[in-house]
Amino acid sequence: MASVCPINARLEEIALGWLCELLRLPAGCGGAFVTGATMANFGALAAARHAVLARAGWDVEADGLFGAPCVSLLLGEEAHVSVVKALSLLGFGRKSIVRLPVDGQGRTKATGLPAITGPAIVCLQAGNVNTGACDPAPELIDWAREAGAWVHCDGAFGLWAAAAPAHAHLVEGFGEADSWAVDAHKWLNVPYDSGMALVRDTASLQAAMAAGAAPYLASSGWREPDQFTPEMSRRARGVDRP
Numbered sequence: 001m002a003s004v005c006p007i008n009a010r011l012e013e014i015a016l017g018w019l020c021e022l023l024r025l026p027a028g029c030g031g032a033f034v035t036g037a038t039m040a041n042f043g044a045l046a047a048a049r050h051a052v053l054a055r056a057g058w059d060v061e062a063d064g065l066f067g068a069p070c071v072s073l074l075l076g077e078e079a080h081v082s083v084v085k086a087l088s089l090l091g092f093g094r095k096s097i098v099r100l101p102v103d104g105q106g107r108t109k110a111t112g113l114p115a116i117t118g119p120a121i122v123c124l125q126a127g128n129v130n131t132g133a134c135d136p137a138p139e140l141i142d143w144a145r146e147a148g149a150w151v152h153c154d155g156a157f158g159l160w161a162a163a164a165p166a167h168a169h170l171v172e173g174f175g176e177a178d179s180w181a182v183d184a185h186k187w188l189n190v191p192y193d194s195g196m197a198l199v200r201d202t203a204s205l206q207a208a209m210a211a212g213a214a215p216y217l218a219s220s221g222w223r224e225p226d227q228f229t230p231e232m233s234r235r236a237r238g239v240d241r242p
Contacts, residue, residue: 010223012033012223012225013030013223015033016030016031016032016033016196016198017030019182019196019198020198022162022163023155023159023160023162023163023175023180023182023198024162024163024168024175025175025180025198025200026175026200028200029198029199029200029202030198030199030202030205030228031043031044031196031197031198031199031202031205031228032196032197032205032209032225032228032229033194033195033196033225033229034195034196034197034229034230034231035192035193035195036183036185036192036193036194036195037080037082037154037156037181037182037183037195038082038085038086038195039195039197039229039230040156040181040182040183040195040196040197040198041082041083041085041086041152041154041156041181041197042086042089042090042197042230043181043197043205043208043209043228043229043230044152044179044180044181044197044198044199044205045083045086045087045090045121045123045152045179046090046205046208046209047179047197047199047201047204047205047207047208048121048150048152048178048179048204049071049090049092049121049208050204050207050208051150051178051201051204052071052119052120052121052149052150053068053069053071053119054204054207055119055148056069056118056119061207061208064091065091069118069119070096070118070119071092071096071118071119071120071121072098072116072117072118072119072120072121072149073087073092073096073097073098073120073121073123074097074098074100074114074116074120074121074122074123074144074149075097075098075099075100075122075123076099076100076102076106076107076108076123076124076125076135077099077100077101077102077106077108078102078106078125078128078130079099079123079125079154080125080129080154080156082154082156082181083123083152083154084097098114100113100114105128105131105133106125106128106130106131106133107125107128107133107134107135107136108124108125108135108136108140110136110139110140110143113140113143115147116143116144116147116149117147120144120147120148120149120150121149121150121151121152122140122143122144122149122150122151122152123152123153123154124137124140124141124151124152124153124154124174124177125153125154125155125158126153126154126155126157126158126159126161126171126174127155127156127157127158127159127161127171128157128158129157132157132158134158134170134171134174136173137153137171137172137173137174137176137177138172138173138176141173141176141177150178150179151176151177151178151179152177152178152179152180152181153174153177153179153180153181154181155171155174155180155181155182156181156182156183156186156195157183157186157187158170158171159171159174159180159182160182160186160187160188162174162175177200178199178200178201179197179198179199179200180198180199181195181196181197181198182195182196182198183195183196184196197228197229202228205228206227206228209227209228209229209230210227210228211226211227211232
C-alpha cells in the first residue's frame, strides 16, 4: 500500500513550484499546502528552528528544547498574532520575543536595531493587516544576514503583490528571506483552508516535519506531502485548489 498517490504528489509539487515562481521567490524553493496562515507560519518557523539550532550543533527533533542553545526571536511590534502563536506552539516562550519598534504604518524601523548573537530568527511582515504597509525588507535582511539569522516573512496578506507587476515594488527584497507564509484566501479571494508554507531550504522543512514511516506505509518513491506538513491525514491540496 503506497502512502500517497503519485499523481497527487506530483501535482502538488508542480503547484508549489508555480506559486514560488508567481511570488518571485528564488529557484529551488518549495514547501507545503496547509490549512491557513497560522499553520503556514508554524511550518516555516519549524524549519527555521531546525536550521538555526542545527547550525549550533543541536538536533531539536531528537533532543527537544530542554538544554538547547537559546534562540533569539525578533519581531516587529505589529507582527501578526499568528506568528506569535506559531512560535508558542514551537516551544518558544512569549517573554523571550524581542519586539522591534515600528513607524506609524506598522512597519518595523530599520534604525537603532539591536545586536543579534547566537542562533536567531527574525520575522518580517509583508502587508500589515491594518495598513497594508510592508517592512523595509532589504535593510532588515542585511542586518539579519550579518548575524547569520534565519529570516522569515509573514506574507499572508501582502506578499501576493509580487504577482502583480504594477505592485511588485511594494514587496521588493522579501525574496531574499529564508521562508515565507502566504494565504490564498486573502487577495486571491478563495475559501479558507488555503495556506502555504514556503521555504528556501526544503530539507529543513522536511527535517522538522518528517516522521518515521509506519510499518503499513510503503514509500511511493515520490515526494510525500505528509513529510512536509503537521498533518499525516490530509486531502490532496495540490489537486483541489479552488
